[in-house]
Amino acid sequence: MTRGTVIMGVLALLSFVGAMSMRPVEVAPPTFQDTGEALFPEFVDPNAATFLEVKDYDEESAQLTSFSVKLEDGKWVIPSHNNYPADGTEQMGKAAASFISVTKDVVRSDDPKEHAEFGVVDPEDEAAAKDSRGRRVTIKDASGTNLVDVIIGKDVPERQGFKFVRYPGENRVYAVELDPQVSTGFTDWIEDDLLKMESDDIVAVLSNSYSVVEGTDPVTGEKTTKLENDNPMYFELSDSGAFGADGQPSAEWATAAPPVFGPDGARIDPATWEGEEPLPQPATAPEGKELNPTKVKQIVGASDRMKIVGVRPRAARLDPFEMKSKGFFLVGEPPRLSLLGNEGEVHLISNDGVIYTLFFGEVTYATGEALSAGGEEDAVEEGEDASRANRYMFVNVSYDARRDQSAGAPAIDGEPRGEARAQMLAERFERWYYVIQDSSFVQVHKVPDDFWRDLKE
Structure with a gap:
């Protein structure tokens, strides 16, 4: 084999390798291995909820708002309002039940750059763009264990009753069927008969x-x-x-x-x-x-x-x-x-x-x-x-x-x-x-x- 033949062979091999490296490669789609699983698998009893906190961002006033209610010494109180007594049993039951049996329907993205589009940016993110923040809902049991911790974003287009959500600290965004019965209205949680008189x-x-x-x-x-x-x-x-x-x-x-x-x-x-x-x-x-x-x-x-x-x-x-x-x-x-x-x-x-x-x-x-x-x-x-x-x-x-x-x-x-x-x-x-x-x-x-x-x- 002459020297010229060897050189031609090497060049041909390099051309083949280059062509293979330039060939279109199929990108693996997002994993759907958790689709259909419960969003909060450990949360099955609404009566286990003893604490609720909702954090939201008010675009009009450009302020972070926070509302919380908890069971303390057998009585519901509102910590965000100086522990004012709450009529919390019914409201907490509605809020807790709305998160039970919710399943992960579709994985929409694993890219954090798309969080703003879905409205699931953490409400406490000071660098967030306008209308990109979501509402963070946290529900805990008596031991302080999180039963629910989720950022709820925008409605899913063309899918009535569905919302974009993600777990805080994680990138993946899901579309889930969810109707969060979570009121942050102070008057919704308190005894409406102020004077208790007839x-x-x-x-x-x-x-x-x-x-x-x-x-x-x-x-x-x-x-x-x-x-x-x-x-x-x-x-x-x-x-x-x-x-x-x-x-x-x-x-x-x-x-x-x-x-x-x-x-x-x-x-x-x-x-x-x-x-x-x-x-x-x-x-x-x-x-x-x-x-x-x-x-x-x-x-x-x-x-x-x-x-x-x-x-x-x-x-x-x-x-x-x-x-x-x-x-x-x-x-x-x-x-x-x-x-x-x-x-x-x-x-x-x-x-x-x-x-x-x-x-x-x-x-x-x-x-x-x-x-x-x-x-x-x-x-x-x-x-x-x-x-x-x-x-x-x-x-x-x-x-x-x-x-x-x-x-x-x-x-x-x-x-x-x-x-x-x-x-x-x-x-x-x-x-x-x-x-x-x-x-x-x-x-x-x-x-x-x-x-x-x-x-x-």
């Missing part, structure tokens, strides 16, 4: 729409607090002289004198009173006017239906500066301090001696988590959208045995009455004050002129 049990109402005005004593230089338009209006249910459809005597609201009780606990009759100090008198109608009892009914009905949209922790020792910023004032000297609201107060007296006192404070235009949980709240500015207005409110509960018509009567449907109910309610309200819808405030807050109507001819 409107039919309210037998007296005191409304006082005063305003608090701060000033300075010109002599001493000390700060003063006085009330403007301090004009309490007191009403009681009384026999109307008519009978209802059931044949029973019907009652109607009427103005009355605020009650004064003697040392024996009996109510003093102003008609027979012979003391030196005059007794309070009922409000009298302006000329040409009469009481409009519908306005009193509005106060009672709106109070019974009142819903909260936010909560704030109530310290054992109230901070005057914090309270003032919310429209509440502490007057008097410790330990005898009294609370005032800059938009007045309403007292609702039940037939079992339980007395609710509602104090109304400043308006807030906060939204989102700042509204429901507090924190960096929006400042009150001129021109704020009135539709965003909500109102701070304090609730105090007391008991007056002299007004208790249920003394000695058995509990109704197992619910406590009288002093026991007052104690239960006092414990409920002693840790919190609230934000209510301004529409509720408008129905409960009345000025004296609101109670009168033109005389019927």
Whole structure:
């Protein structure tokens, strides 16, 4: 074999190798070995869930939001809202059940560069592009073990009821049939009956729409607090002289004198009173006017239906500066301090001696988590959208045995009455004050002129 023949052979071999290296190669498709498997194989009992956390990114406010609820000492609480009590059994059951038996339907990608397209970028990723973040849902059991930990992305096109999902820390994206029943709405998780009262049990109402005005004593230089338009209006249910459809005597609201009780606990009759100090008198109608009892009914009905949209922790020792910023004032000297609201107060007296006192404070235009949980709240500015207005409110509960018509009567449907109910309610309200819808405030807050109507001819 000549030298030229050897060289030609080597060149031919190299050409063949080169041609083989340039030949199109089939790319192995993504593995589908886990298709059809359970997304959360260890999660089979919804009652095992004792903790839920949802993290989301609000594109409008450019803020990460977080909501959580957990079972603590046998009671559901909302950690993201200062452990406010949650009515969590039903909501948690729905949330947990929506993740059980969910299967991995189709593997869509193993490429992390496509996470933004599917909307499964971690919501805490600060470098994420707009509209690329998903919602991260974590559910744990009592031992702290993750039962669910997933980032839920966009809807799958042309596949109704399917969503893109991925496990945090992993690249693979699945399309799964999933309807996550996970509410992050604070009001969806709480007891919606705020006052725990029945409107039919309210037998007296005191409304006082005063305003608090701060000033300075010109002599001493000390700060003063006085009330403007301090004009309490007191009403009681009384026999109307008519009978209802059931044949029973019907009652109607009427103005009355605020009650004064003697040392024996009996109510003093102003008609027979012979003391030196005059007794309070009922409000009298302006000329040409009469009481409009519908306005009193509005106060009672709106109070019974009142819903909260936010909560704030109530310290054992109230901070005057914090309270003032919310429209509440502490007057008097410790330990005898009294609370005032800059938009007045309403007292609702039940037939079992339980007395609710509602104090109304400043308006807030906060939204989102700042509204429901507090924190960096929006400042009150001129021109704020009135539709965003909500109102701070304090609730105090007391008991007056002299007004208790249920003394000695058995509990109704197992619910406590009288002093026991007052104690239960006092414990409920002693840790919190609230934000209510301004529409509720408008129905409960009345000025004296609101109670009168033109005389019927």
